[in-house]
Amino acid sequence: xxxxSATSRKILLLAPLLLFLGLAYVVPFLGVVxxxxxxxxxxxxxxxxLFTDPLVQSVFIRTLRICLVVTAAALVAAYAIGxxxxxxxxxxxxxxxxxxxxxxxxxxxxxxxxxxAMLSNxxxxxxxxxxxxxxxxxxxxxxxxxxxxxxxxxxxxPFAVFPxxxxxxxxxxxxxxxxxxxxxxxxxxxxxxxxxLTSGGLIGAALIVFVFALGFFVTPAILGGGRSVMVAELVxxxxxxxxxxxxxxxxxxxxxxxxxxxxxxxxxxIKPAHLVG
Amino acid sequence: xxxxxxxxxxxAAEIKAVSIGKTFGAFHALKDLSLDIGRGEFLTLLGPSxxxxxxxxxxxxxxxxPTTGRLVMDGKDITDVPAEDRSYGMVFQxxxxxxxxTVEQNIAFPLKVRGRSSSEIKRKVxxxxxxxxxxxxxxxxxxxxxxxxxxxxALARALVFEPSVLLLDExxxxxxxxxxxxxxxxxxxxxxxxxxxxxxVTHDQSEALALSSRVAIFNHGELLQVGKPKDVxxxxxxxxxxxxxxxxxxxxxxxxHLDGDRAAGQFEERTIVLNKTMPMxxxxxxxxxxxxxxxxxxSPQSSDRNAITCRVEGATYFGASxxxxxxTRKGTSLAVSMPTAATSPIAxxxxxxxxxxxxxxxxxxxxx
Numbered sequence: 001x002x003x004x005s006a007t008s009r010k011i012l013l014l015a016p017l018l019l020f021l022g023l024a025y026v027v028p029f030l031g032v033v034x035x036x037x038x039x040x041x042x043x044x045x046x047x048x049x050l051f052t053d054p055l056v057q058s059v060f061i062r063t064l065r066i067c068l069v070v071t072a073a074a075l076v077a078a079y080a081i082g083x084x085x086x087x088x089x090x091x092x093x094x095x096x097x098x099x100x101x102x103x104x105x106x107x108x109x110x111x112x113x114x115x116x117a118m119l120s121n122x123x124x125x126x127x128x129x130x131x132x133x134x135x136x137x138x139x140x141x142x143x144x145x146x147x148x149x150x151x152x153x154x155x156x157x158p159f160a161v162f163p164x165x166x167x168x169x170x171x172x173x174x175x176x177x178x179x180x181x182x183x184x185x186x187x188x189x190x191x192x193x194x195x196x197l198t199s200g201g202l203i204g205a206a207l208i209v210f211v212f213a214l215g216f217f218v219t220p221a222i223l224g225g226g227r228s229v230m231v232a233e234l235v236x237x238x239x240x241x242x243x244x245x246x247x248x249x250x251x252x253x254x255x256x257x258x259x260x261x262x263x264x265x266x267x268x269x270i271k272p273a274h275l276v277g
Numbered sequence: 278x279x280x281x282x283x284x285x286x287x288x289a290a291e292i293k294a295v296s297i298g299k300t301f302g303a304f305h306a307l308k309d310l311s312l313d314i315g316r317g318e319f320l321t322l323l324g325p326s327x328x329x330x331x332x333x334x335x336x337x338x339x340x341x342x343p344t345t346g347r348l349v350m351d352g353k354d355i356t357d358v359p360a361e362d363r364s365y366g367m368v369f370q371x372x373x374x375x376x377x378x379t380v381e382q383n384i385a386f387p388l389k390v391r392g393r394s395s396s397e398i399k400r401k402v403x404x405x406x407x408x409x410x411x412x413x414x415x416x417x418x419x420x421x422x423x424x425x426x427x428x429x430x431a432l433a434r435a436l437v438f439e440p441s442v443l444l445l446d447e448x449x450x451x452x453x454x455x456x457x458x459x460x461x462x463x464x465x466x467x468x469x470x471x472x473x474x475x476x477x478v479t480h481d482q483s484e485a486l487a488l489s490s491r492v493a494i495f496n497h498g499e500l501l502q503v504g505k506p507k508d509v510x511x512x513x514x515x516x517x518x519x520x521x522x523x524x525x526x527x528x529x530x531x532x533x534h535l536d537g538d539r540a541a542g543q544f545e546e547r548t549i550v551l552n553k554t555m556p557m558x559x560x561x562x563x564x565x566x567x568x569x570x571x572x573x574x575x576s577p578q579s580s581d582r583n584a585i586t587c588r589v590e591g592a593t594y595f596g597a598s599x600x601x602x603x604x605t606r607k608g609t610s611l612a613v614s615m616p617t618a619a620t621s622p623i624a625x626x627x628x629x630x631x632x633x634x635x636x637x638x639x640x641x642x643x644x645x
């Protein structure tokens with residue numbers, strides 16, 4: 001009896017959140033699902049279009065490509081930062097913490113414009129390089145896919161650091177000592193012991209970054225300059241700039257389904273508690 | 278176990294520690310420690326936690342650098358040789374197995390590091406798996422093994438590359454009593470078969486006495502005594518060693534009279550005769566006698582024994598032995614342990630004589 005009432009009390013505590021999520025997300029999304037089957041006419045026409053429309057296809061392919069590159073880049077950077085954060089000297093740890101947390105506190109919009117100031121043709125990098133005489137023509141760093149990848153990677157690194165650092169922290173120091181005692185070099189220990197023991201964190205980080213990246217809107221819209229449209233921006237364009245609500249809705253539904261599958265996969269590989277460090 | 282699987286061609290090393298000191302900030306973990314570890318011996322470092330024994334093992338392993346002093350192995354100074362180049366086997370507390378590798382891969386790791394051929398690795402790992410009784414478990418991950426099996430993997434992994442020294446850091450602390458005794462016998466057998474120098478850390482005195490060829494007793498960062506188990510148990514050089522190695526009765530003596538290697542003193546108006554095992558001065562000392570060396574009887578017994586009168590306060594039954602709790606006339610507590618089978622129960626409040634042979638007691642300084 002006590003157990004039961006404790007459980008129901010916990011559900012009561014969760015209720016406001018469930019109610020909010022239901023009203024703000026689930027119900028409206030069901031409306032979107034309905035649009036995808038009814039606009040402009042009832043049927044599977046919009047879903048058929050997803051597989052035939054070359055524009056939609058190219059956006060999907062670009063989105064997957066950008067997400068894969070961003071995931072790979074963010075993992076490598078996050079692994080290095082996480083390593084310093086977990087195993088560095090106290091000064092190094094503080095620096096790493098600074099690099100992880102400060103971007104976290106700054107809005108995505110500010111950061112996108114910050115990168116634009118860095119990367120655009122008349123941005124800091126191109127100006128410096130030109131005045132130093134290293135290049136004569138500005139490098140195309142923004143308003144293209146490269147700019148989108150740089151901006152997104154930077155945004156997503158902290159999200160990858162947490163699960164990776166958590167995995168690094170849970171390694172038993174004695175296991176590394178044991179490997180050393182058996183004569184293994186630092187490089188060998190890193191690749192044959194340290195990295196394999198953090199593989200759970202790496203998989204978790206990869207899924208988080210990838211899922212997050214799939215729905216990116218602000219960063220690609222600003223740094224891509226309309227030339228590197230990703231799925232979320234395509235939905236926006238279909239719904240707000242062309243009277244094509246049905247197609248926009250169908251794209252949304254496919255995106256949500258895809259992300260749902262990835263999240264289910266993630267639950268199999270890593271406990272949610274490990275993702276927050 | 279087939280006899281032809283000898284690892285004995287592994288060369289055992291001898292190590293000399295010369296004035297090793299280690300400080301962590303203001304804390305002296307080790308103070309001016311000198312110790313010779315003989316070729317092929319089984320040396321146990323024994324002491325309470327924080328006594329410096331593990332610090333010393335970590336210095337031997339090369340994981341910790343001493344603040345002062347030198348380490349010399351087979352005549353070569355190895356103080357600055359890093360752990361990975363010392364090639365010692367090591368068994369860690371908690372085993373420190375690679376959780377992502379199978380039993381076989383764990384044992385193969387040190388051989389792979391050494392670039393041995395895959396056929397040699399396969400053969401040696403197979404031999405080792407058989408030696409430690411893990412046949413059938415080769416493909417399992419450590420998490421699927423019992424504590425005792427993990428222990429065997431750790432031993433196999435530490436011995437497979439035929440190290441000249443094997444270091445063991447409290448390897449049995451996580452095992453229950455029966456399993457621990459089994460693994461102790463196993464380690465003893467591996468020591469005899471390999472002939473390698475074993476350095477073993479424990480805080481369990483009975484484990485130290487049962488396994489070692491010599492025991493080194495540590496306290497507060499100092500090495501107090503090194504010797505054969507029988508010597509440190511029966512001839513401790515100071516009170517800490519005497520009390521740490523097992524229960525002991527302490528009888529304050531006065532009017533001490535020294536005569537060669539014998540000493541005599543007064544305890545409750547009776548003369549007690551003892552061996553003198555260390556230099557003594559002054560007229561006061563403490564007679565130290567192990568409970569199992571004393572006997573309870575109705576009369577004072579023969580004249581070559583010391584005897585005092587006591588009253589029985591109670592008894593504790595331990596199966597094979599029974600321990601009697603007694604008080605002397607002036608209230609000093611005593612414990613006497615006797616084989617249960619050899620005695621009939623003695624009722625509390627009985628007045629008895631407690632006696633022991635003169636060569637079984639020893640003198641300790643009264644201060645500490």
